[in-house]
Amino acid sequence: MIRKAGLPLVIIVVIIVAGLLVWQLAGKGSAPVEAPVVEAPVEEEPIEIAEAPALEPEILEEETPEEDD
Structure with a gap:
């Protein structure tokens, strides 16, 4: 029986x-050592x-597209 179960x-x-x-x-297996x-x-x-330099209102008005009602 030992020979049959030998390899496993x-x-x-x-x-x-x-x-x-x-x-x-x-x-x-031992206590951990912490640094x-x-x-x-x-x-x-x-x-x-x-x-930042303040934007002038004129520039803002020129870049804003106007909407027609």
Whole structure:
């Protein structure tokens, strides 16, 4: 009976051993080590907003098409 179940048993054992090896290499078998979070000081500088030149009303009137009623 062992000879009949030999190959499937070997395959199952190899899969289990490979899974445990991957588990250990991935660090799942030990406590995870987390790096400390260090925040750098941020210097805030005022942001200058450039203003667009104001459009003259004359230009707006010329570009606006007039509708006939």
